[in-house]
Each structure stands twice: as structure tokens, then as C-alpha cells.
Amino acid sequence: xxxxxxxxxxxxxxxxxxxxxxxxxxxxxxxxxxxxxxxxxxxxxxxxxxxxxxxxxxxxxxxxxxxxxxxxxxxxxxxxxxxxxxxxxxxxxxxxxxxxxxxxxxxxxxxxxxxxxxxxxxxxxxxxxxxxxxxxxxxxxxxxxxxxxxxxxxxxxxxxxxxxxxxxxxxxxxxxxxxxxxxxxxxxxxxxxxxxxxxxxxxxxxxxxxxxxxxxxxxxxxxxxxxxxxxxxxxxxxxxxxxxxxxxxxxxxxxxxxxxxxxxxxxxxxxxxxxxxxxxxxxxxxxxxxxxxxxxxxxxxxxx
Amino acid sequence: xxxxxxxxxxxxxxxxxxxxxxxxxxxxxxxxxxxxxxxxxxxxxxxxxxxxxxxxxxxxxxxxxxxxxxxxxxxxxxxxxxxxxxxxxxxxxxxxxxxxxxxxxxxxxxxxxxxxxxxxxxxxxxxxxxxxxxxxxxxxxxxxxxxxxxxxxxxxxxxxxxxxxxxxxxxxxxxxxxxxxxxxxxxxxxxxxxxxxxxxxxxxxxxxxxxxxxxxxxxxxxxxxxxxxxxxxxxxxxxxxxxxxxxxxxxxxxxxxxxxxxxxxxxxxxxxxxxxxxxxxxxxxxxxxxxxxxxxxxxxxxxxxxxxxxxxxxxxxxxxxxxxxxxxxxxxxxxxxxxxxxxxxxxxxxxxxxxxxxxxxxxxxxxxxxxxxxxxxxxxxxxxxxxxxxxxxxxxxxxxxxxxxxxxxxxxxxxxxxxxxxxxxxxxxxxxxxxxxxxxxxxxxxx
Numbered sequence: 001x002x003x004x005x006x007x008x009x010x011x012x013x014x015x016x017x018x019x020x021x022x023x024x025x026x027x028x029x030x031x032x033x034x035x036x037x038x039x040x041x042x043x044x045x046x047x048x049x050x051x052x053x054x055x056x057x058x059x060x061x062x063x064x065x066x067x068x069x070x071x072x073x074x075x076x077x078x079x080x081x082x083x084x085x086x087x088x089x090x091x092x093x094x095x096x097x098x099x100x101x102x103x104x105x106x107x108x109x110x111x112x113x114x115x116x117x118x119x120x121x122x123x124x125x126x127x128x129x130x131x132x133x134x135x136x137x138x139x140x141x142x143x144x145x146x147x148x149x150x151x152x153x154x155x156x157x158x159x160x161x162x163x164x165x166x167x168x169x170x171x172x173x174x175x176x177x178x179x180x181x182x183x184x185x186x187x188x189x190x191x192x193x194x195x196x197x198x199x200x201x202x203x204x205x206x207x208x209x210x211x212x213x214x215x216x217x218x219x220x221x222x223x224x225x226x227x228x229x230x231x232x233x234x235x236x237x238x239x240x241x242x243x244x245x246x247x248x249x250x251x252x253x254x255x256x257x258x259x260x261x262x263x264x265x266x267x268x269x270x271x272x273x274x275x276x277x278x279x280x281x282x283x284x285x286x287x288x289x290x291x292x293x294x295x296x297x298x299x300x301x302x303x304x
Numbered sequence: 305x306x307x308x309x310x311x312x313x314x315x316x317x318x319x320x321x322x323x324x325x326x327x328x329x330x331x332x333x334x335x336x337x338x339x340x341x342x343x344x345x346x347x348x349x350x351x352x353x354x355x356x357x358x359x360x361x362x363x364x365x366x367x368x369x370x371x372x373x374x375x376x377x378x379x380x381x382x383x384x385x386x387x388x389x390x391x392x393x394x395x396x397x398x399x400x401x402x403x404x405x406x407x408x409x410x411x412x413x414x415x416x417x418x419x420x421x422x423x424x425x426x427x428x429x430x431x432x433x434x435x436x437x438x439x440x441x442x443x444x445x446x447x448x449x450x451x452x453x454x455x456x457x458x459x460x461x462x463x464x465x466x467x468x469x470x471x472x473x474x475x476x477x478x479x480x481x482x483x484x485x486x487x488x489x490x491x492x493x494x495x496x497x498x499x500x501x502x503x504x505x506x507x508x509x510x511x512x513x514x515x516x517x518x519x520x521x522x523x524x525x526x527x528x529x530x531x532x533x534x535x536x537x538x539x540x541x542x543x544x545x546x547x548x549x550x551x552x553x554x555x556x557x558x559x560x561x562x563x564x565x566x567x568x569x570x571x572x573x574x575x576x577x578x579x580x581x582x583x584x585x586x587x588x589x590x591x592x593x594x595x596x597x598x599x600x601x602x603x604x605x606x607x608x609x610x611x612x613x614x615x616x617x618x619x620x621x622x623x624x625x626x627x628x629x630x631x632x633x634x635x636x637x638x639x640x641x642x643x644x645x646x647x648x649x650x651x652x653x654x655x656x657x658x659x660x661x662x663x664x665x666x667x668x669x670x671x672x673x674x675x676x677x678x679x680x681x682x683x684x685x686x687x688x689x690x691x692x693x694x695x696x697x698x699x700x701x702x703x704x705x706x707x708x709x710x711x712x713x714x715x716x717x718x719x720x721x722x723x724x725x726x727x728x729x730x731x732x733x734x735x736x737x738x739x740x741x742x743x744x745x746x747x748x749x750x751x
Contacts, residue, residue: 260439268439268448271521275452278514282459285507286492289466289500293493 040064040074044134046123049232050143052221054107058083058090060123062134063099075099076131084122086112117141117164143174143230147222149206149239156206156241160222162197173200177224183210184219184236212242307496307732308474314731315475318724329717336714343707346700347422355425357700363685364678364695369422371670372705375554376416376712377450377526378547381519382555383409384457388519391464391512399730400575401584404562406461407719408555413454415712422704442529449522456518460511462490466504467729470494486722496729523548530673536613537606537677546598553595554666556588560659562716564652566725575726578652585655589644592662596637599669603633616680624694625676628668636665 042064049057060081066072081101083090091103101123111119118139127133146161158181162174177197181204182189193204202222212218217240224233254261350357360367387405390398424430437444469491476484494500524544531543540546560581567576606614621629640658643649675695685693697705 255440257440264439268445272448272452275456275514275518278510279455279459282463282507282511285503286463289494289503290492292497292500293491293495296495296497297493 039067041067042076042131042134044123044125044136046121046136046138047232048121048138048140049234050145050230051104052234052236056105056109058103058105058121058123060093060095060101060125060136061099062095062101062125079125079128079131082124082126084124085109086120086122088112090121111142113142114139117166138231140227140231141229143224143227143233144171145222145224145233145235147220147235147237149220149237149241156208158204158206158220158222160197160202160204160235161200162202162224163200171200174230175199177227177230180221180223180225182221182223184221189221189223206241208243210242211244212240214244214246216240216242216244218242310732310735311471311728312475314728315471318726318728319476319479325721333714333717336710336717339710340707340714343704343710346703346707350422350700350704351427357698359691359696359698359701360423361692361695363681363692364675366423366674366678367695368671368697368701368705369419371667371674372708373416373419373423374526374547374670374674375667376412376419376708378523378551379555379558380409380411380413380416380457381453381523381526381548382551382553383412383559384453384460384515385519385552386555386559387460388512388514388516391508392516399727399734400577400580401559401563402464402730403723403725403727404566405559406464407716407725408558408562410454410457410461411712411715411719413450413457414715415708417450417454419704419708442525442532445525446522446529449518449525453515453518453522456511456515460508460515463504463508463511464727465723466491466494467496467501467732468723468727470496471728472723520548523551534682535677536611536617536680536682537673540602542598542602546602549591549594549598550666550669553588553591554663556584556591557659557663557666560584560588560656561663564656564659566720567652570720570725572726581652581655582650585644585650585658588640588655588659588662592637592640592644596641599633599637613680613682617676620676620680621672625672629672632665632668632672636661636669 043061045061047059047061049059051057060083062076062079062081064074064076066074075095075097076099077095077097079095079099079101080092081095082092083103090105090109093101093103095101113119118141120137120139122135122137125131125134141164144163144165146163148159148161150157150159160179160181162177162179163171164174166172174197179195179197179202180191181193181195182191184190192207195202195204206220210218217238219236219238220241221234221236223235224230226232346357358367358369383405387402387409390402390405421427421430433444433447437447469487472479473484473487473491476487479487494504524547527544527547530538531540533539563576563580563584567573603618607618640662643654643658679694
């Protein structure tokens with residue numbers, strides 16, 4: 001009781017601080033901004049990536065985007081997404097805190113294709129109390145990327161072959177597609193070249209100044225990004241093409257050598273010559289003064 | 305008034321300073337000689353028994369000898385710097401203090417390097433420094449700088465003395481023969497003819513510019529002896545300008561103290577006036593602000609970066625050396641600033657007091673730069689005797705330090721017995737200039 005009284009009197013005493021704290025409490029908790037789904041446009045995007053081991057990643061990004069402030073994006077998390085190939089269920093996954101749901105379909109999965117060879121993937125969210133049903137689909141051809149790292153006449157060359165297979169298993173070269181050649185770097189992939197696959201082939205002379213890891217190994221990527229017909233396709237290969245050398249740099253401290261660096265001799269000589277020349281100049285004048293003094297003495301003696 | 309008569313008059317006025325020796329001054333000289341003799345005894349003790357008689361050991365290899373060395377050498381450089389500026393810019397009130405500054409410059413440059421010799425464990429190998437010099441070594445630079453500077457300062461001092469030697473040569477008929485001979489020899493036939501005067505002024509002016517440059521170079525080299533090492537507390541890029549400012553701080557302080565003592569004991573109130581103290585006090589104020597800024601900047605960056613060795617060093621400074629640190633870097637800076645900042649505090653005594661605080665503070669500042677750093681090396685000191693870790697100066701070191709100070713004062717007194725502390729030629733030059741200005745003024749008026 002006594003404590004309460006003291007507290008009360010303290011609160012009254014520090015009116016300004018008390019009112020400031022109350023304002024803060026209200027501003028953070030009391031007037032919290034309400035999330036209203038009608039202000040947000042729901043985005044539901046399906047993406048497919050054919051990975052280097054020929055498995056296929058299916059990924060949905062599910063978020064709400066503020067209609068007025070497009071930078072304001074709210075991810076929809078814990079939403080169950082079903083992935084289909086036509087009507088065949090490939091798998092289900094729940095969106096993460098970032099609103100991303102993924103499944104990896106193994107290489108040996110057989111897909112249903114249409115007459116032109118297109119595979120249609122579909123992702124479906126069946127809706128909840130607050131959100132409507134959403135779906136998205138992509139149709140792509142199954143592209144095969146062959147990445148070869150060869151030394152042709154001692155030139156390290158990256159050769160990429162891109163083709164699709166018809167129903168009989170015959171390779172049909174890709175007419176034209178943009179491609180990116182990268183190497184694995186410390187934090188991300190470092191882009192080396194952007195080019196175009198023509199008639200199913202792309203060649204690139206690999207630079208000679210990339211160190212690679214401690215063993216000189218490096219991982220080369222060939223990437224096709226967001227292609228209308230093929231989606232995302234990544235292929236990678238490791239090769240000992242790096243020129244990493246654990247260079248033992250022998251630190252030579254010039255100051256431990258027998259002779260000093262040449263500039264030291266030059267600077268010291270200039271300084272000393274400058275100073276001593278001035279001393280000699282002064283001494284010369286002093287001798288002149290002495291000579292004049294003697295002359296004056298002789299003259300005075302003569303006149304006396 | 306006839307110029308020769310005026311010279312005679314001045315020689316007569318200052319002759320008691322040169323010739324008469326009072327009982328007090330005899331006792332004082334006797335005391336100084338006694339202190340020096342104790343120092344000589346301590347020196348021989350150190351020479352025969354080795355550095356074991358000092359507080360210096362394996363880790364703390366530099367003690368108060370090196371602090372005295374830096375202190376005296378800084379004093380000398382600042383003296384050269386100030387003297388050069390006084391001459392070069394023809395400062396109006398330079399005449400009263402220029403000789404004090406010049407004597408301080410040369411004496412401290414003689415006394416200072418003696419202390420570095422005391423630091424050398426094997427004096428018998430001293431000549432190796434000259435036989436096998438390494439141009440790469442800052443120690444070699446310092447030897448070259450000190451020797452060149454010493455010669456330069458001697459020449460400069462001699463140049464400023466010549467006209468007074470000439471006046472004394474012509475007006476010391478009653479002086480002992482040896483003194484007359486000395487004056488005749490040192491005056492090098494100077495007769496104060498317009499040609500001779502012009503020649504002398506010319507070389508003095510050139511030499512004054514030279515000693516300013518020399519002081520800056522030599523100061524920096526001295527600072528580099530420390531800052532070019534990687535030792536915590538020494539490896540600093542601002543050490544060279546910091547040493548220059550610190551040297552000027554102690555230099556101006558010692559000049560003020562010398563002015564006070566000379567004014568008081570030689571009754572020179574007519575020549576060394578309050579205006580000189582106020583002028584020097586304001587210079588001390590400006591330098592104390594600069595010195596405080598440099599000191600703060602130096603320690604602040606060490607504290608903020610918080611490298612382990614720097615943190616250990618600062619910890620030592622704020623524990624074992626707490627009061628010394630407070631005196632050197634707070635009292636030694638703030639007290640002079642407070643005294644000199646307020647006009648009503650600017651009396652001769654208070655300005656001198658501020659100078660004493662500044663000089664003592666600066667000596668401690670140098671102590672704190674040298675010793676604590678050596679006590680906190682990169683490799684921790686383990687399993688050793690306490691005296692190998694912590695440095696304490698022994699009576700031998702103190703005896704030699706006081707002997708150095710005593711020698712400085714004694715030589716100062718002896719030089720004052722040879723030439724007047726107020727340059728007579730300067731007084732005559734001033735009077736000549738005043739006459740010339742009057743003539744020019746009259747001419748302009750009549751025209």
C-alpha cells in the first residue's frame with residue numbers, strides 16, 4: 001500500500017515522463033495498424049527449375065502485395081499447396097514464413113505431355129477462411145543441358161549442348177535460347193559470360209585467371225533463366241581449372257638488408273648537403289667579416 | 305648620443321652581471337658543483353658495476369635517462385624553433401628573451417645526449433655506432449640529426465653573440481687579461497661597420513630559418529625512434545607532430561621559468577617586463593590547448609580501437625600510474641589553461657606557476673610514454689622477479705638526473721658571466737631603428 005502511494009506520488013512528480021511513457025504505450029499497442037486483406041493483391045506464382053541432377057524443383061511464392069504501397073509485401077505462410085502434373089498429384093508442401101512452398105520431383109518421374117511435348121505443372125491453394133482459392137500453372141518442354149568442360153588445343157573451353165527429346169528419343173537441338181555461364185563463388189554465383197545457344201550449341205573460352213578453391217577446383221554452371229518454353233534449367237560441373245596457388249610470399253623487409261633503400265640515401269644526402277652547404281656559407285661570411293676586421297685594424301694603425 | 309658612448313654605457317651597465325660574484329651566487333655555484341660531483345660518483349658506480357645499479361632490467365630497458373634525454377632534446381629543439389622564429393620574423397620584443405632562448409637551446413642540446421650515453425650498457429662499444437651505422441635505423445638518423453643540429457645551434461648562437469663580444473672587447477679595459485683575450489678571439493675582428501653588420505644580419509637570418517627547419521626534422525626523428533616500432537602506445541602516426549607540440553610546450557615553460565629567475569636574481573625588471581611574460585603566457589596557452597588536443601586524440605583512439613595490448617596499457621595507466629596520469633594529462637594541461645585563459649590571473653607569478661606545472665606535467669607525460677609501454681609488452685611477462693616487471697628509478701639514476709639539471713643551471717650561470725643575458729647589440733639595433741623611423745617620419749612630414 002505504502003509502495004503504491006510512493007509510486008503514485010512519483011508518477012505525479014514526474015508528470016512529463018509519465019505522460020511520455022503512456023503516449024508510447026498507446027502508440028505502439030493501442031493504435032496498431034490493422035491488416036485488411038482487401039488492401040492487398042494476392043500473388044501466387046509457380047516456377048519450375050530443372051536442377052543439375054535432372055530432378056525438378058517446383059516452387060510457389062505466395063504473398064499479398066499492398067495495392068497502394070507495392071513495396072509492402074506480406075508473405076502467406078503455412079498454406080498447403082498441391083502440385084500437379086495435369087491431374088496427377090506430384091506432392092504437397094506448406095509455405096514457409098517467407099511464403100515459399102517447394103517440392104523436388106525426382107529424375108525418374110514420368111510426366112504427362114501434350115502432343116507438342118509440353119509438360120503442364122499446376123499449383124493449387126484450396127483456400128481458407130480468410131483467403132480465396134488460388135492456382136497457377138506453367139507449361140514447359142523438358143530441356144536437356146549437357147555441360148562439357150574440355151581443353152581444346154590447351155584452351156579451356158566450356159561447351160554447352162541443349163536439346164529436347166521427341167517421342168522416339170531423338171535429340172532435337174534448341175534453335176535459340178539465352179544462356180549464362182557462372183562459377184561458384186564464396187557467397188553466390190559469379191557470372192562469367194552471357195550468350196545465346198544457337199542450333200543447340202554454345203562455346204565459351206574459359207578465363208585463365210580464376211583461382212578456384214584451395215585445390216584449384218571450381219564449379220561451372222550453365223543456366224537458362226525464365227525461358228518461355230523451358231522455364232529454368234541449371235547444369236553444373238566441377239573441374240580442376242583454377243589457378244589457385246598457395247603462394248608463399250616471402251616478405252622481404254628491405255630495412256634488414258645490408259644496404260638501405262636507395263631513396264633513403266638520396267633524401268639523407270640532400271638534407272645533409274643542404275644543411276652543411278649553409279654552414280659552409282656561414283663560415284665563409286664569418287671569414288670575410290674577420291678579414292675586413294683585420295683590414296680595419298691595419299688601417300687604424302696606419303693612420304695612428 | 306654617440307654610438308661608441310652608448311656602447312660604453314651599456315657595457316658599464318651590464319658589467320656587474322659579468323664580473324661581480326656575490327656570496328649567494330658562490331654558495332649556489334658550490335651547491336650545483338656538489339650535485340654534479342654526486343652525479344659523477346653515480347656515473348662511475350654505474351660504469352664499473354653496470355646497469356644493475358639502475359632500475360632498468362630486461363623488459364624495461366629505458367628509464368628516466370631516456371625521459372631526461374627526450375626532455376632536454378625537446379627543450380633544445382623548441383628553443384631553436386622559438387629563437388629562429390623570433391629572429392626570422394624580427395619580433396619586436398625578442399631582444400629581452402632571445403639570448404635566454406639561445407642559451408637554453410645549446411645547453412640542453414649538450415646535456416640531453418649525455419643521458420642517452422648513460423642508457424648504453426656497453427659504452428666501450430659506442431664507437432660502433434659511427435663505424436657501422438645503419439642508414440635504415442632511426443637511431444642513426446637521430447645521431448646524425450643531433451650532431452648536425454648541435455653544430456648548427458652552436459654556429460647560430462655564436463652569430464648572435466658576435467656583436468656583444470665586440471662591444472665587450474672594446475669596453476673591458478678593467479677586465480682581467482684572459483677575459484679581454486677571450487673577447488678579442490670570439491669577436492673575430494667585428495667592428496660594427498655597415499658592411500660587417502649587413503653580412504652578419506644576412507647569415508644570422510639564413511641560419512635562423514635553418515634552425516627552424518632543423519628543429520622540425522630533428523624533432524620528428526626523435527619521435528620516430530618510438531613511433532616506428534610496433535610497441536603499444538608508441539606506434540602512432542601523430543607522434544612526430546605530438547612531440548613537436550610537447551617540446552614547444554616544455555620549451556616555452558622553461559623559458560618563462562628562466563625569465564622569472566633571471567629577472568628576480570639579476571634585477572632586470574627594466575628589460576624583462578610583464579609584457580614579455582604575458583606574451584609568453586599567451587603562447588603557452590595556445591600550445592597547451594594544442595598539446596591537450598593531441599594528448600586526447602592519442603589516448604582516445606587507443607581506447608576506442610581497444611586492441612588487447614592498448615587496453616592492457618591503458619589499464620596500467622589508470623591503475624598503477626593513475627595519479628601520474630592525472631597530473632601529466634589533466635592537471636598539467638588544464639591548470640595552465642585556466643590560469644592563462646583569464647586575463648585577471650595573468651600575473652608574472654601565476655604565469656610562472658603555470659609554466660612550472662606545464663614543465664613538470666610534461667616530464668611525467670614523457671615518463672608515461674616510455675615506462676608503462678615497456679611494462680606491458682606483447683608477450684606477457686611470466687615467472688620473473690617483480691623488479692623485472694616494474695620499473696623504479698634508483699638513487700643512481702636520480703643522482704645523474706639531478707646532476708644533469710645542475711649542470712644545465714651551472715653552465716647557464718657561467719655563460720651569463722661571459723656575455724650579458726640581454727643582448728647589448730640588440731638594444732643598440734632597436735635604438736638605431738627607432739632613430740631611423742623618426743627620420744623617415746620627419747622627412748614624410750616635411751615633404
